[in-house]
Amino acid sequence: MTPSQYLDRYHNLAYTLDDDSTGVAHLSRYQSGDFGPCWNARGPILQGIARDLNHQPGYSHVSAWALPASFTIEDATLTQMGVLRAFMGKASPDELADVIWLAHRYGLIANPAHPRPPPTRTVEQYVTDFLGLDCNAFVGNYYGLNPETEIPTYQRSARRRTASEVSSGDIVVPTVVINGRRVGEHIALTEGFQGDVLTMVEWGQEGQRHHISRHRVRTQIDEQGWLYYDYVSLETRHRDMPGRKYFHAPPRTPVHRGYDLLRPE
Numbered sequence: 670m671t672p673s674q675y676l677d678r679y680h681n682l683a684y685t686l687d688d689d690s691t692g693v694a695h696l697s698r699y700q701s702g703d704f705g706p707c708w709n710a711r712g713p714i715l716q717g718i719a720r721d722l723n724h725q726p727g728y729s730h731v732s733a734w735a736l737p738a739s740f741t742i743e744d745a746t747l748t749q750m751g752v753l754r755a756f757m758g759k760a761s762p763d764e765l766a767d768v769i770w771l772a773h774r775y776g777l778i779a780n781p782a783h784p785r786p787p788p789t790r791t792v793e794q795y796v797t798d799f800l801g802l803d804c805n806a807f808v809g810n811y812y813g814l815n816p817e818t819e820i821p822t823y824q825r826s827a828r829r830r831t832a833s834e835v836s837s838g839d840i841v842v843p844t845v846v847i848n849g850r851r852v853g854e855h856i857a858l859t860e861g862f863q864g865d866v867l868t869m870v871e872w873g874q875e876g877q878r879h880h881i882s883r884h885r886v887r888t889q890i891d892e893q894g895w896l897y898y899d900y901v902s903l904e905t906r907h908r909d910m911p912g913r914k915y916f917h918a919p920p921r922t923p924v925h926r927g928y929d930l931l932r933p934e
Contacts (some may be wrong), residue, residue, distance in 0.1 A: 671838070671860055671880055672811060672837065672838060672858035672859070672870035673860060673868075673870050674916040675810075675811050675870075676807070676870050676872070676881065677758070678775050679696045679762055679765075679802060679807075679872070680695060680696060680697070680761040680798065681693050681695065682694040682695070682696050682762055682765055682766060682769075682919070683762075683766065684765075684766040684769040684770065684792065685766070685770060685775040686769070686770060686778070686780075686792075687770060687773045687774040687780065687782070687783075688773075693793060694769065694792050694793055694796040694802060695793065695796070696765065696796055696802065697706060697797070697801075698758075698797065698798075698800065698801030698802070699801060699802070699803060699872065699873055700757070700802060700803060700899075701756075701803035701804075705814070705869075706798065706799065707756045707757075707799045707801065708756050710799040711752070711755075711757055712733070713751060713767065713775060713777055714771050714772060714775065715733035715734065715736060716733040716738060716775075716779070717731060717735070717771060717774065717775035718732040718740070718747075718752070718771065719731045719736065719741065721742050722736075722737070722740055722742070728740075732885045736749045738750075741824075742771075742774075745770070747767055747771075751764040751767060751848075752764070752767070752768060752771070754806075754816065754843070754846070755768040755800055756768075756799065757766075758801045758802050758803040758806055759802075759803070759809075759816040759817060760800075760802070760804040760806070760816075761810040761812075761816070762810075764818065765796075765800055766818070768800065769795065769796070772795055776789060777789065777790070777794055777795065778791065778795050779791060780893035788853065794799050798864040802872050803872065804855055804856045804857065804873055805817065805818060805819065805820065805856060805869060806842060806856060806872070807857075807858075807871070808823070808856050809934065811838075811858060811889070812933060814933070818878070820842060820855075820856050821853060822930055823840050823842060823853075823856060823933065824842055824853055824929055824931065826840065826931040826932060826933045827931060827932050827933075828930065828931055829847075829931065829932065830890060830928065831890055831905060832862055832890060833932050834930075835859060835861050835862055835867070836861050836932075837860045837861050837912030838858060838860075838932070839856070839857075839858070839859045839861070839900070839930055839931065840856065840858040840859075840930070840931040840932065840933070841856070841858065841859045841867075841869055841871075841928050841929070841930060841931075841933050842855070842856050842857075842860060842928065842929040842930075842931055843856075843857070843928055844854045844928070853929065855871070855873065856871075857869050857870060857871030857872075858871070859930070867928075868881070890930070902929055905913050
C-alpha cells in the first residue's frame, strides 16, 4: 500500500455500526499534545466497555479505569491501548473504526436501540469533535511501529544518500537548524521523485491544504545526506479539508531547512 493509499484510509474512514450498518467518515483533525475534549471523551467509552465486560462470564468488578489489556465484546477483540489511542491522535484506521462502533453501541453516536440523554452526535460529528491524528502516528501506523515513536528515533534509520535511492514509503523528516544543530520539526512519507519533483504525504495542521503535496527540490543530496529545498509547491489536493500543517511554510530558506530522507531497516 502506498502512503497516499494509506492516507485515504483515514480521510475515508470505513466503519460498521452496532446495528451492522456501514459508512464512511472523514477524519481531518490534527491532534497532538493537549488532547482537551478529545481525551475527556474517552470516559463514556471506557465506562461502556466496563459495563459490557461485567455482564460477561469470566469478568467481575471491571473498572473503566483499569480495563484488561485485551478483551472481547460480541465477536470483536479490542485492546485498551487501541481505544485510548483513538483519543490521543495515535490510532490506526482500524482502531478508529472500533471506537466509532463502540460509540454507537453506547449511544454516544445516535442509536435508537441505545438512547441516552443529549448530546448525541452523528458519526461525522463524533469523528470531527473527538478523533484525530498527528504526524508521528501516521508514519508509525503505516510501518506497524509504535505510533508514539519520536522523530529522532526515525532519524537513526538508514539515510538516503542520492535522489535515485528514494522510493515510495521512505520517511521524510523536514529539518531546521537551531543553534547550529539540525533538528527534525515534522515527519512525513514520500512516494519518491519524478524528475526533481518530490511527492510527500503527511498529516499536520494549518490552513485549507491537503496532506499530499508535490515540491520541486534540489535533487542533489550533500555529503551528509541532507536534501535542501527551495519551496516551490506544485500541487495540493482536498483543499476543503481544514486542520493541517505544512512543513514548507517559511519560503525560500534552503540554507536552514532541508529534508532528511530515511528508510527503517
